[in-house]
Amino acid sequence: MPAAMPKTVCIIGAGPSGLVAAKSLLHGAHTDTFDVTIFDAQSRIGGLWPSAISDGAGLVHPRMVANQSKHTVQFSDLAWENAAPELPRAWQIGRYLERYHEKYCQGAKLCLGRRVEKAEPVQVPADQGSCPGWRVQTRSQDDEVEEHAFDYLLVASGFFGKPAIPELLPSQAAVPVIHSSQYRSLAELLGRDGKGGKILVVGGQMSGVEIASTITSHLSSATHSPGPSPIPSPEKYSLHHIIQRPVWVLPLFTSPKPTLSAPPFLPLDLPSYNLANRPHPLVDTQGHISVDAAKTVHSIFQSISGSDQSIFSPRVAIKSDDIDKPPFLAVSDNYLEFVRSGLICVSHGKLESLAGNSATIAPSREQIGDIAAVVLATGFEASSSISFLPASIRETLSVSPSDFNNTVALAFHGTYHPSVPNIGFVGFYRSPYWGVMEMQARFVAALWEAGGPFSSSLTPSMKAALSGDTSIERTIKLRSDSRASQFPMGDYPWLMQEFAKALDQKLSSPLSKMPLLPPADKEMDILTPVRYPPKTLREDQLAEITNSLKQTEATAWAGLSSTKFVARAVFRSLLGEWKLERDLVSLLPTHPSGHFSGTAKFLLREGTRDGREGQFDQLGDGDERGLEYLYIEEGDFKASNGLTFRATRRYVWRYNEEKDKLSVWFVKMDDQKKADYLFHEIEFILPDQDGEDDGKGWQATSGHLCIDDFYDVGYRFRFQAVNLRDWRLTYTVKGPKKDYGIDGIYRR
The missing domain is CATH 3.50.50.60 (FAD/NAD(P)-binding domain)
Structure with missing residues (x-):
């Protein structure tokens, strides 16, 4: 036939x-x-x-x-x-x-x-x-x-x-109104008038949290980067976020051991898809969520987060009367810290009306005026x-x-x-x-x-x-x-x-032995698409599958048995303002000892080329400089001789994703928004895996020779789950004319 x-x-x-x-x-x-x-x-x-x-x-x-x-x-x-x-x-x-x-x-x-x-x-x-x-x-x-x-x-x-647009006539507004999927840049959203005002983001789930964080990071970058700004007077703008209910906001990297002061970190989805933590055969955990199931998931998210989010603002806190409700989740590295710093203001309710440059929120009837633009994160x-x-x-x-x-x-x-x-x-x-x-x-x-x-x-x-x-x-x-x-x-x-x-x-088996993880204390069993390969395989397909499995298993081992991803977690958690207390002890009479009290701000911006020109010239689409901070500390230094004076200093902090390295750079004297040259790279030290948590957190060291003076630097970063609780910076400086030590504590 x-x-x-x-x-x-x-x-x-x-x-x-x-x-x-x-x-x-x-x-x-x-x-x-x-x-x-x-x-x-x-x-x-x-x-x-x-x-x-x-x-x-x-x-x-x-x-x-x-x-x-x-x-x-x-x-x-x-x-x-x-x-x-x-x-x-x-x-x-x-x-x-x-x-x-x-x-x-x-x-x-x-x-x-x-x-x-x-x-x-x-x-x-x-x-x-x-x-x-x-x-x-x-x-x-x-x-x-x-x-x-x-x-x-x-x-x-x-x-x-297509974008889902609420039944509010954009024509009633005297400001730009766009859907979150249309946002590309501040210049396209705001134009060139520079009058300032509030950028109103409507919608509090995944896309709302993501776009609020994105726009705020663009405002921060425009304000604190060297050179001309993409919009006039970016410092005159702020972001106002309307949400119906608080949601859990987790960063892109979390820890499967959140109780440690020096926790390891992995991409968020790898611990989430660890089959070793679930009884088999699997039963569906989504759909209708019972009260008991809701409480269980809320407790898991709180464990991962390390708090109920009230440390950032009461407006984003998951309160006791929320834990009976089905939990909602969003993912963002910077949203909560932007809320804590006041760069994102949060209101609860629904957008009821929009007219001119003002909005009304139901049911509170709260009025939000001086709106410069509206971004609707209202889904599709x-x-x-x-x-x-x-x-x-x-x-x-x-x-x-x-x-x-x-x-x-x-x-x-x-x-x-x-x-x-x-x-x-x-x-x-x-x-x-x-x-x-x-x-x-x-x-x-x-x-x-x-x-x-x-x-x-x-x-x-x-x-x-x-x-x-x-x-x-x-x-x-x-x-x-x-x-x-x-x-x-x-x-x-x-x-x-x-x-x-x-x-x-x-379900295929892992290629090799995997790390043990709580709470089951079993080997990780990470479900990825590769674990269900096609039934019939060519040799080239088998090679692809093997390579994928190796990549996933190598990532899990690196995150759980080395310092991999710690620099990234530290960098993310530095965002915002810190209270700084620092002692300086000099062994030379020509340099006074004393105490500094003030603040340290980590101001997020797009990565710049300053100090590393030429590194990105031939990368084409790979020209990803990532993010960096302009670090500004300000306060009063009281010398041991009784003299008090205002003191300030600036650095640029950078994270290199490819190298997984955190580095600190001096700024130029004639333009203190620009990085000048490398101060030092931070090298993290793997803690004793067999001992109990000593509470000291992740420790790191570095050294730097500055002309004739050698800086011996030490760090200690103490985490509470995914966020830094506090951190310490110490260094000694020795040279022909210098012999002093500095010990600074940074707290929120």
Whole structure:
């Protein structure tokens, strides 16, 4: 008998979901089963993720840092380059997707710059015995309309259909009003008038916290960097953040041993996906959150954070009457310290009205005036991402634009609907996880390869999975559940387990022995997409998988058995103002002893080239200078001879991510915002792993010869979970004309 013709598949969207769907269809059990075409309205692949720093037209800023690590933001059989940062930027993720497309999706026809406008099922007479297909209409950027016919339709157009804008007429405002996804720079937001005022950010979940922190860091940088500012008088602006309720805000690196004064640090997601801390088989922890479950998760977040956040401001504190409610989480390195320092002012409530340059907050009726611009971090409306489907099918899928999570009622964890079996979905839910995307793609490919959800060719495991599935009912029920979790499909390990059961896949073992971690005191068992590799592997795929596993395991070992990532944690936690008390003891009568009392401020700004010119000239897109601080201390020095005078000094503190090094630089005498030359690099000392915590925190040393004088420097950084509690700087200076010691204590 002649071989069956391949089934044609239309994939809508060339982002991560569309690409992994194409790969799964092209490289399934039988590689000639499907003929795949991918359409995307954009002129590039990647979806949200741009592949160039200059690409600012999408919904994601190309320099945005991912809030999960490269170990999670990847697919199973393509490793990141070994030199890639732990937390890649958006443009680097776009480059990863280009590599993925090049390696695995060349068999698909790629149609970029062509938007799918209509997709209608083809009605086939029942006596023909074949499945109905799809008639798909597309429009090019040149307005050329084409029609195509396909057997299957796979929706990978994503949750981020269009920005969700509250029912407030922006025309009533006399100031710029934009969605958070549109923000790119202060100059674009504020223009050049320099009048100052409040930048109002509306929305208190993930995107609200992230954009509030981003804009504040840009204001800080504009104020404290050398050279001309991108906007006039940046110091005249402040940020006001409207939130409905406090959320837990965790930094990008946390500690799995938060009770130590010298805790180790790892990317946030690695301890989060440690399967050793969960009983097996896994049960779903998301969806409806009971009071007991809420209290448990709140206590976990408080342990990770080291406080209830009241140390930053009562406005962001998680109070005792909050712990019965489902916990909400955001991720930001700098948000809480900006709140503590007063650079971000927080109000509780909802934006009720916006007129002129004033806003009213409900229910308090608080008035916020002198507004310079409004940024709406109000999420996205996903229903427009499937607007090409007929109304009857959208009704069948029970699209709910009014639901905060914009859910579509789909079977088996968001992959298909039994009433429309020749349409599939991948990544169509809020905050999709790359490993789950890949498992969804494999599931849809296997389902269609078997002939659909009602086929007798389904494997026993697929039949069992489908017969026990309640995903549609669960989705609809959660829409009216006041105790629904922040991310109803957020238990990614459980979801991957359920897909693995249906697909008869096994979780692979770690390559080697892993570190022991509390509270279970078992070896870490970190779930990443690589732990569920494809069933059949070529030699090159196996090499990619092995490399990925090695990267993840090396990161875990480095974070838990060395000083790796400590410099980063210290750098992050220095932000803001400190109370400084310092003693100076001189052994030479020509230099008086005395005591300094004052403040030390770490003022965040974009990394500068000063003092290190030439280091970045040939790096192209890799020209990532990161962030740095302008350090300013001011206070009174009272000498032992009774003389008191005002004293100040400045440095520049830098963190080099590639080297994982913290360094201190002298400033130029004629421009004290500019770094001059290196003072010293800080070398952290690994504490005794066998002894009990001595309470001294992380210790570090350095040395520096300044002409004829040698500076012997010592540090001690004491943490309370992820944040510095206090820190100490001591150094002795010896030279032909100097012989003194300094001992300074920094406290919040």
